[in-house]
Amino acid sequence: MNFQQAVQTCFSKYVDFSGRASRSEYWWFVLAYVVLAIVSGFIHHIVYALVILAFLLPMLAAGARRLHDIGKSGWWLLLGLIPLVGLVLLYFMVQPSQPEPNAYGAPPVPTPV
Template identity: 40%
Template sequence: MNDYLNVIRNHYADFRGRARRREYWMFYLINTLISVLLYLPFFLQTVTAPDPEAVTPSGLALLSLIAGGLYSLFILIPSLAVSVRRLHDTGRSGWWYLINFVPLVGGLIFLIFMVLGSQPGPNRWGPNPKGQTANVAADW
């Protein structure tokens, strides 16, 4: 939960620097749980209706839909920012985020980038957030 709050409080629109795997994945885990909880009443109303195609949301379901939509807008920029910082941590430019728009394989390639470990030592986006240095071979 601290990683999620850290992204919201300290790195809301920060596209500079690096983000560890833990920061990225904890942010997305908490974000997914909040989204599911917000949209749950709307989902339950549409699934349990006798004719789901003719349902117009009302009451709690409508409130759920509005709250979920507002939350999605609120979390859009931090989601992009933490993804770009995670790409920086793997040694890639933030422009690699656009690979998500390639049908079928783009999302899979992006997922692989997010799972890969940090680039050891500092890179052009800053020092390693883990504090590790690169393994440098001794000069013989």
């Protein structure tokens, strides 16, 4: 999955907390978020707040789908609220996808480039 496909997919599933998201889908979307947050921060604090609000639900949904892809519940995202313990989330997010279907569905199908 490329950058544009990942951003389109995550925004089209912005409140879909079911299913699975591949590593590339999640990390391309995180990159889009970080770049836009940095750029908007230089523009104006109101623009920055709007970007943060626009990405809030899609980022939570993509994170939950990414955790589903490795066989974990989306509730594990709450670890991010605990300082330092939330680093466990980083470990989870970089894990490879489970190749077999799990309780959250079939593995994401790679899209042709």
